[in-house]
Amino acid sequence: MTHIDRYAVYGNPIKHSKSPQIHAAFAEQTGQELTYRSRLVEVGRFAETAKSFFENGGKGLNITVPFKLDAFDFSDQLSNRARRAGAVNTLAIQNDGAVYGDNTDGIGLVRDINNNLGWEISGKNILILGAGGAVRGVLEPLLRKNPATLVIANRTLEKAELLAKDFSDLGELTVCSFESLGASPFNLVINATSSSLTGELPPLPSNLLTDDACVYDMMYGAEPTPFMRWGAENTAWAVADGLGMLVEQAAESFCMWRGVRPKTKPVIDLLRNMLG
Ligand code: NDP
Numbered sequence: 001m002t003h004i005d006r007y008a009v010y011g012n013p014i015k016h017s018k019s020p021q022i023h024a025a026f027a028e029q030t031g032q033e034l035t036y037r038s039r040l041v042e043v044g045r046f047a048e049t050a051k052s053f054f055e056n057g058g059k060g061l062n063i064t065v066p067f068k069l070d071a072f073d074f075s076d077q078l079s080n081r082a083r084r085a086g087a088v089n090t091l092a093i094q095n096d097g098a099v100y101g102d103n104t105d106g107i108g109l110v111r112d113i114n115n116n117l118g119w120e121i122s123g124k125n126i127l128i129l130g131a132g133g134a135v136r137g138v139l140e141p142l143l144r145k146n147p148a149t150l151v152i153a154n155r156t157l158e159k160a161e162l163l164a165k166d167f168s169d170l171g172e173l174t175v176c177s178f179e180s181l182g183a184s185p186f187n188l189v190i191n192a193t194s195s196s197l198t199g200e201l202p203p204l205p206s207n208l209l210t211d212d213a214c215v216y217d218m219m220y221g222a223e224p225t226p227f228m229r230w231g232a233e234n235t236a237w238a239v240a241d242g243l244g245m246l247v248e249q250a251a252e253s254f255c256m257w258r259g260v261r262p263k264t265k266p267v268i269d270l271l272r273n274m275l276g
Pocket of ligand 1: 105129130131132133134135154155156159192193194195196197200201202218219220242243245246247249
């Protein structure tokens with residue numbers, strides 16, 4: 001009997017997930033034979049569902065909202081970046097049956113910014129808006145690129161302060177409220193708040209950007225997000241959404257599972273066309 005390796009993405013909700021299309025495109029491009037499904041998992045039942053998947057021969061899982069912390073707890077072994085992030089978005093079964101947990105969100109963001117968009121991180125003044133799970137995942141890879149300064153602004157200041165404390169050994173991190181922004185401009189502003197989901201925008205001053213500033217929203221969609229529109233109105237040099245990050249983090253998972261790195265550009269183009 002032919003055996004085909006099985007993969008899946010777990011989340012709740014999950015209908016919106018583009019991961020099945022992304023991994024199908026990677027598999028076709030690299031000639032890998034596998035299946036990849038999305039699965040709606042009941043909140044509170046992550047561990048039993050994942051356990052059953054691996055016991056029944058499943059090879060790997062992607063994990064999305066709200067299960068990244070459950071996946072962290074579920075992992076028998078963790079990559080350093082997953083330990084740092086405190087969250088897992090990729091699980092892989094090892095030869096000895098242990099489940100390895102990794103977090104590829106941060107490297108996905110850095111690859112998209114550096115390789116796909118050609119924007120610099122090293123030596124630049126960078127502002128991140130938000131202090132949630134996504135920021136925790138991206139701080140290490142961003143700091144490893146040696147920005148000149150890295151500032152985190154968040155509605156709830158204590159959350160930003162906690163992040164700065166947890167990552168202080170990797171470089172200097174400054175925190176501030178949205179209200180105190182505007183004293184100095186930034187070369188790169190990354191929106192990692194979920195405000196775009198509700199069509200909102202954090203209160204931002206108009207003098208936040210340098211002449212060469214790039215503006216990146218981790219959210220993506222068919223239309224520019226409110227934050228991208230704010231960037232364009234405030235004469236940002238370049239503006240991008242998080243679709244490339246989504247594809248890059250998936251490519252990193254695929255590479256870990258299959259040992260082959262897919263080309264991401266054609267898949268980003270494919271998804272962009274699908275979004276309409
Ligand atoms: P969390 O729920 O962990 O954090 C949400 C953050 O947004 C918090 O800092 C919160 O502030 C802030 N926030 C929410 N609403 C507002 C508002 N109206 N005004 C100002 N700040 C607000 O979410 P995640 O960190 O997991 O995700 C953040 C975003 O990143 C989401 O849009 C998500 O879709 C996107 N993302 C994209 C990925 C990709 O591959 N492209 C990967 C991962 C995430 P407070 O602390 O005050 O509550």
